[in-house]
Amino acid sequence: GVFIWRLRPERFPLGYLRNVDWMNRNSVEDVHWLLGYWQPEELDVTVALELLSMDFADEFVRRLAVKRLESLSNDDVLKYLLQLVQVCILKVEPYHDSFLARYLIQRALRSKRIGHFFFWYVRSEVAGCPYFRQRMAVILEAYLLGCGQAMLDSFTQQVQAVEALQEVAVIIKNLYPDKTNLDSTSRDFGDHQAKLNEPLDKCKVMASKKKPLWLEFSPMPSPTSATPVGIIFKEGDDLRQDMLVIQALVLMDSIWKEKSLDLNLVPYGCISTGHNIGMIEIVRNATTIAAVQRSQGGATGAFKNNALFEWLKSKCPLQEINVDRFVNSCAGYCVATYVLGIGDRHNDNIMIREDGNLFHIDFGHILGNRKYFLGVKRERAPFVLTPDFLYVMGRVDGRNSLYFQRFRDTCTEAYLSLRSHSRLLVTLFSLMLLTGIPELSAAEDMRYLRVALQEEQNEADAREHFLQQISECEKLGWTVQANFWIHMMGGIK
Incomplete structure (x- = not known):
């Protein structure tokens, strides 16, 4: 009964x-x-x-x-x-x-x-x-x-464009199986543009193993100037995991905004259009942390604590650096990448805009899965909070600052907000268990989320737990800098 x-x-x-x-x-x-x-x-x-x-x-x-x-x-x-x-x-x-x-x-x-x-x-x-x-x-x-016919016609055009892009991507990968001759690759790409039958403005092949295509489509004629539509077309990568992470970021953003907490996340567009095929939106006016560090001293810029601060200052000489935006976005991504267990965090997949908005890209490793190099675990810190990030906040040689205290407070508020929705986050990931995503294939994979969100602890203990993660990142900042330097020296992807 x-x-x-x-x-x-x-x-x-x-x-x-x-x-x-x-x-x-x-x-x-x-x-x-x-x-x-x-x-x-x-x-x-x-x-x-x-x-x-x-x-x-x-x-x-x-x-x-x-x-x-x-x-x-x-x-x-x-x-x-x-x-x-x-x-x-x-x-x-x-x-x-x-x-x-x-x-x-x-x-x-x-x-x-x-x-x-x-x-x-x-x-x-x-x-x-x-x-x-x-x-x-x-x-x-x-x-x-x-x-309806209008939607059918639209889908037909979209499918034809995707198939043409895939054909071009496969041709270029076969022509240039390694990373050499990328300059000639960029020139030769023009010979294949006719296949696309699309109004391309700019295009290039990116320096990565899978040879993703950087494409900018000319906008429709308009009385006002319009920004070209930019995408990265990838053939050979399963983007469903990226889609899942970006969906989680969108959900986190909505949870935080309900609490009047805007952490300036940048959940760019990403969609899988076939088996190991898909598109990623290009975020304008942004550059990688690696490029910033190179501009401030080459590969050794990874160890230059004021590199990011000097770059930001050079981009806004007539006004103060938007430290508030940097603090908020840095806090948002520190919490999000920790909760989701996002790995492979090197300086080529962390980006920053000229207005100080920091954001992460390329989510190939999640739920605590980390990359190894020569048998050594490359990532030891809970998340990326390097000395150059802390320098922008005024945290120099352990000296406290108003911005750093605000960063800590924002992190804990954001973290506790997610804990109150932990059941929803775990449910959304568990519903993807049968999709074939390698790092999300068993119920045990959900354990990382539950531990990261400290489901078994009370709020006070959970707050202290995250503050300890921040302290751990400060202690291990040099290991992240070393990882950044190795990445730039070896071109490890």
């Missing part, structure tokens, strides 16, 4: 449902009776998302979860769309025709923006996930039959 809970939203019997014998008819009937007392709108969104996980295959349970999602705004649907599509097209849903599939198709038809991302999220999995190709084809066809 079933014992009765007081019917309050926060008392939803999720733990009980996990232990139900779903092969026992009487138990299932009791569960359905119990859930009949719950109104969908009383469910927390996080609980609804958990009910769509692989732990619950019962149609009644999943229908209740989908009904809760029906009241979400378009912006909120986009926050969770990546996971919802994965849950729908993979083996979590027992049938092609499910409540979730119908819900997603309806939302995609009602919003062009949702429809755009829905199309690419589903289509990009076709080549990389052959076992569920039939389901993806059925769902995609159902959407395309109702989306």
Whole structure:
């Protein structure tokens, strides 16, 4: 039998449902009776998302979860769309025709923006996930039959452009299998532009192993000057992990802004358009920390504590450096990269804009997975907080400063805010477990998130925990500088 809970939203019997014998008819009937007392709108969104996980295959349970999602705004649907599509097209849903599939198709038809991302999220999995190709084809066809001719024409043009870009990328990688002759690569790329049939303004091949293409598309004619649309096209990299991290950054940003905490995150656009193919948005007026350090003394600039400060000062000679923006953005990314366990943090994937806004790119390692060099762990600090970052805040030789104290306070406030939403963060990552992302393949991978968020500790202990991480970063700052120097000397990617 079933014992009765007081019917309050926060008392939803999720733990009980996990232990139900779903092969026992009487138990299932009791569960359905119990859930009949719950109104969908009383469910927390996080609980609804958990009910769509692989732990619950019962149609009644999943229908209740989908009904809760029906009241979400378009912006909120986009926050969770990546996971919802994965849950729908993979083996979590027992049938092609499910409540979730119908819900997603309806939302995609009602919003062009949702429809755009829905199309690419589903289509990009076709080549990389052959076992569920039939389901993806059925769902995609159902959407395309109702989306209208204008959207169909738009998708046709987009697919043709992606296929042309992929063809060019493969040709260039075959012509130049190593990193040499990049100057001639950039010139030869012009010979292949005709294949794209697109108004390209500038293009080049980037100095990286996978030879990503830097493309700037001419804007449509306009009475006012318009900035070219810039993208990096990558062939050979699985961008789904980057998409997941950027989605998490968007969610963190919304959590912080609800607390009136704007940490100037830069969640740039990133989308997978096929198996190991995708595009990344170019962030304007930004440069890498490596380039900043080289400009202040070559490779040895990695050890120059005032390198970043001098560069920022040179970019705004008529006004004071925007230290507030630097402090806020640095705090935001220190907290975010720590919580998500983002690794491979070298000075070529940390960038800064001329206004002092710092941000991270290239999220190939997550959940505490670190890179090794010659058998040695390259990253020892919890996150990147180097002496040149501290110098901008006035933290020199351990001397305290108002900006550094503000940095510490902002970090702890941001960290504690995320802890109050830890269940949602863990749920979103757990719903991606079946996608084939290498560093997110087992339930054990969720353990890093729970430990990083100090779920078992009280708020005071959690605050002290993060302050200890800041102190640890100060002690190990020299190891990060050494890692930066090795990276610049060896060109390690």
